[in-house]
Amino acid sequence: MSPETAKSLETKNRLLEGALRTLTEQGIAKTSARTVAAAAGVNQALVFYHFGSVDELLAAACRYGAEQAVARYRARLAAVTSLSELLAVGRAIHEEERAGGHVALLGQLLAGAQTHAALGPATAGGLQLWIDEIEQVLVRVLAATPFGEFTDPAGLARAVAAAFVGIELYEGVDATGAASALDALEQLGVLVAALEELGPVAQRAVRHHLRRTARR
Amino acid sequence: MSPETAKSLETKNRLLEGALRTLTEQGIAKTSARTVAAAAGVNQALVFYHFGSVDELLAAACRYGAEQAVARYRARLAAVTSLSELLAVGRAIHEEERAGGHVALLGQLLAGAQTHAALGPATAGGLQLWIDEIEQVLVRVLAATPFGEFTDPAGLARAVAAAFVGIELYEGVDATGAASALDALEQLGVLVAALEELGPVAQRAVRHHLRRTARR
DNA sequence: GTCTATACATGGATAGAC
């Protein structure tokens, strides 16, 4: 669009950061041009000058925030080589998210997308960044199990991402409940990890049984 | 409180229904005393007269709506006897939710609870109704598998409920993605169902292996 | 090009009419 002077970029960045802070701390219901501008320390009308509308600012903030968040965890996810490790990393991310709230932010935008049509594609895009990372991990991890050929990493990655968003939102109203949910999933991970470690003979038997009964 | 005249109850009910309609159709961001009252066909100020504040109305609507929704599915959940059946019922519920949106409504309230403190307990309570139902099913279903003794139905029920809320919200911005997520989970259900049908000898072997490696 | 002052719309809440 414009040549993007330093001053303009500075203000835009302040607004993006302000939008993220407001969304995570106040939620979509309390996010407005005024509240965001207050968090950013700039005049309220600059939202409209630089982004056209509140929705477009939020859409931009979504992309901006999701990229940052995913980049933050990318290395750790790339190091995962088993399902139980994936669960452990998920748990660690959850702990950080308690403070950062980047995932719950997607929940806020998902909720807002209901009315603010412009948020739909942006939020889907932000979630997609997570999905892509998770899918890569799942492809790697599932190939090592007897279940690899019966699972769909692309679909599962979507399920995992959406589920994680749900759990992060849930954590906001019942921290104990969310903790027990993650505990249970971790336990489930240990279970599957144990199956991963079945001897080669048993693995072949399971695989054979699955091929007969679990035809997709 | 008051003797609850017929007229008062009528207005309250209209407001509760109006709140549910507004939350599902417009989302938490567009839900206000005015929009709810418009949907209910009553004067805006009646929200405050009958419920004290918008938040208290939403909290009441949450209880009201969650009870209705859970009652609607209770019989079907009670009939579930296996994991794959549970997944199938979950899928069927999702299809109905596309129209009804009772679960996505919990997502909206979860998002709103961030700021509107009064919504937190109410939403947690609404979710709890779902969790209780799911937990009962899981207790029943898991006992029949070789994994029963290594899983925590209470925690898993929370994980399942939160995940389902996340997927319903996700469906709002990417229907195809949500469908593939559910497909993948269904496929996973078939997989586990196949393991359920391992012969008794193999089941004992798996169980034995788990006892050694998956000590909780 | 960047931002402020200002106009107009919507939302929350209550004093007082019926």
Next chain:
DNA sequence: GTCTATCCATGTATAGAC
């Protein structure tokens, strides 16, 4: 007891100052 008219706060958007 039930509800309406009305007030003030908050939100969106733009016309015009710098």
